[in-house]
Amino acid sequence: DTIPAATAPPAARAAPKSNLIDGKSPMVGTFYRAPAPEAPSYAEIGTAVRKGQTLCILEAMKLMNELESEVDGVVREILAENADPVEYGQVLFRIEPA
Numbered sequence: 001d002t003i004p005a006a007t008a009p010p011a012a013r014a015a016p017k018s019n020l021i022d023g024k025s026p027m028v029g030t031f032y033r034a035p036a037p038e039a040p041s042y043a044e045i046g047t048a049v050r051k052g053q054t055l056c057i058l059e060a061m062k063l064m065n066e067l068e069s070e071v072d073g074v075v076r077e078i079l080a081e082n083a084d085p086v087e088y089g090q091v092l093f094r095i096e097p098a
Contacts, residue, residue: 021071023093029060031080031092043093047075055093058086072098 025031033041033056043055049069058065077094080086 018094020076020094020096021073022091023055023067023069023095025058025086025088025090025092026067027058027060027065028088029058029065029086031082031084031086032057032059032064033078033082043075043078045075045078048098049073049075049095056080067092069093069095071095074098 033043035042035057042053042057043049049055050072051069053069054066055069055075056067058067073095075093076096078092079094080090080092086092
């Protein structure tokens with residue numbers, strides 16, 4: 001059974017082609033934009049990032065895991081809210097490569 005494109009959920013439809021790189025969650029966990037509640041966020045929309053720079057923290061089973069940028073570029077979208085639960089493979093950031 002296939003769902004016609006008109007009734008498919010938005011995520012199931014083909015997204016327009018973009019040059020943005022998806023930063024995906026490598027695990028199920030909780031998304032945190034900063035290292036502590038009073039600390040500034042690792043990245044904001046418009047932040048220039050370098051490959052290997054921390055973008056956020058993902059908490060899984062009481063372990064804090066840093067998610068690093070895979071490319072040099074500029075953060076164009078942040079698709080999760082602070083303290084949101086996230087799924088494996090969920091897109092958290094979209095980065096325009098430099």
